[in-house]
Amino acid sequence: MTEQQRQLTTRQGHPVYDNQSQRTVGERGPATLENYHFLEKISHFDRERIPERVVHARGFVAHGTFEAYGTIGDEPASTYTRAKLFAEKGKQTPVTIRFSTVIGGRDSSEVARDPRGFAVKLKTEDGNWDLVGNNLPVFFIRDAIKFPDVIHALKPDPVTFRQEPNRIFDFMSMTPESMHMLSWLFSPRGIPKGFRFMDGFGVNTYKMVNAEGEAVLVKYHWKTKQGIESLTQEQADAIQATELGSASKDIFEAIERGDHPQWELCVQIMSDDEHPELDFDPLDDTKTWPEDT
Ligand code: HEM
Structure with a gap:
């Protein structure tokens, strides 16, 4: 793997400068909302459990x-x-x-x-x-x-x-x-x-x-x-x-x-037109189309 491929990137492919600390306002101040990588890292983390599908789960x-x-x-x-x-x-x-x-x-x-x-x-x-x-x-x-x-x-x-x-x-x-x-x-x-x-x-x-x-x-x-x-x-x-x-x-x-x-x-x-000869609507998914016509 080349050095370039080993670089951690954001979803958009931008290199991540620091994956372990956020920028704060001063030494002890609050974290700023510009910490794009932090927001992305946490939003990924929040969603890493993919819930089971409501149907067709297996x-x-x-x-x-x-x-x-x-x-x-x-x-x-x-x-x-x-x-x-x-x-x-x-x-x-x-x-x-x-x-x-x-x-x-x-x-x-x-x-x-x-x-x-x-x-x-x-x-x-x-x-x-x-x-x-x-x-x-x-x-x-x-x-x-x-x-x-x-x-x-x-x-x-x-x-x-x-x-x-x-x-x-x-x-x-x-x-x-x-x-x-x-x-x-x-x-x-x-x-x-x-x-x-x-x-x-x-x-x-x-x-x-x-x-x-x-x-x-x-x-x-x-x-x-x-x-x-x-x-x-x-x-x-x-x-x-x-x-x-x-x-x-x-x-x-x-x-x-x-x-x-x-x-x-x-x-x-x-x-793709009217079908008066049929006793059902060909767009109705509860009906099969006859195979003999
Ligand atoms: C009538 C309204 C229908 C609704 C509202 C509906 C809704 C859904 C939903 C919510 C899912 C789960 C999607 C997911 O979580 O990834 C699903 C999956 C699925 N549905 Fe339906 N469905 C309908 C009709 C049908 C019909 C007519 C068929 C057959 C042609 C069908 C075949 C499937 C299949 C095969 C899956 C699983 C897809 C997969 O394996 O990725 N559904 N459907």
């Missing part, structure tokens, strides 16, 4: 590569989008994925009956593109103002500190649009065997825009090439009796032995 990050087909269906990708990462066959873009559970805290079980987060960050030449996702194709709520309420219903009761079915079903029964996601959660796919064995869904409806400024509506789906595998409640109970981090362990060990998991990015596309 997560696991993996890095990889996104490789483009250059086409979407039978068309060149440029028909639909000017995003460069899709443009050429074989083009590679670094990708980071954070898998997570939602409701439990940082040290909770990874085989809970709970949605799984599937948050993708693609580091494109034009900047980072975040495509946040879950392993289920719909969401509990349509209006984001209900988010604290649905999460509070699913979180442990503040009195008993246990997940209480009454709180969950109280909210869900008053929120009919949540029934679709609830059905997925209590379906055989409700407890993924591990992060490698689940799909990821963008859930929300996005737009692709081509170089001419023409837009289409799009839903993004990451399809697992490992196949979907899930656990029964009994299997999950047996695992979490002795192991809370089974999903992280599974993907970590797979990558360590060179068995790299893969997903294929698939899209559903719809024209």
Whole structure:
């Protein structure tokens, strides 16, 4: 390391002249507010404990590569989008994925009956593109103002500190649009065997825009090439009796032995106009788009 690299600097990169004493007014006077480095050092210190996320606290990050087909269906990708990462066959873009559970805290079980987060960050030449996702194709709520309420219903009761079915079903029964996601959660796919064995869904409806400024509506789906595998409640109970981090362990060990998991990015596309033929709003995140039209 050179002398220059060893120099302690402020956040802006200015060399720190003195890290151990402040300027005061006279020998015994008060410290002055011009002590910029002192304020920065203390504000860093005050914030060095990063609080746990309110949702998706237990997560696991993996890095990889996104490789483009250059086409979407039978068309060149440029028909639909000017995003460069899709443009050429074989083009590679670094990708980071954070898998997570939602409701439990940082040290909770990874085989809970709970949605799984599937948050993708693609580091494109034009900047980072975040495509946040879950392993289920719909969401509990349509209006984001209900988010604290649905999460509070699913979180442990503040009195008993246990997940209480009454709180969950109280909210869900008053929120009919949540029934679709609830059905997925209590379906055989409700407890993924591990992060490698689940799909990821963008859930929300996005737009692709081509170089001419023409837009289409799009839903993004990451399809697992490992196949979907899930656990029964009994299997999950047996695992979490002795192991809370089974999903992280599974993907970590797979990558360590060179068995790299893969997903294929698939899209559903719809024209960006009125759709009187549909009995639902294609922008509604509690509905799936039919795959047969
Ligand atoms: C409807 C309104 C929603 C609200 C208000 C909301 C809010 C939040 C909040 C506050 C966090 C924690 C952020 C942090 O502390 O770092 C979070 C994380 C997350 N949310 Fe949502 N969310 C919503 C819907 C969704 C939907 C529809 C999906 C799936 C597509 C989703 C997937 C995720 C994921 C995967 C994370 C974790 C991200 C990571 O791993 O870094 N959320 N959300």
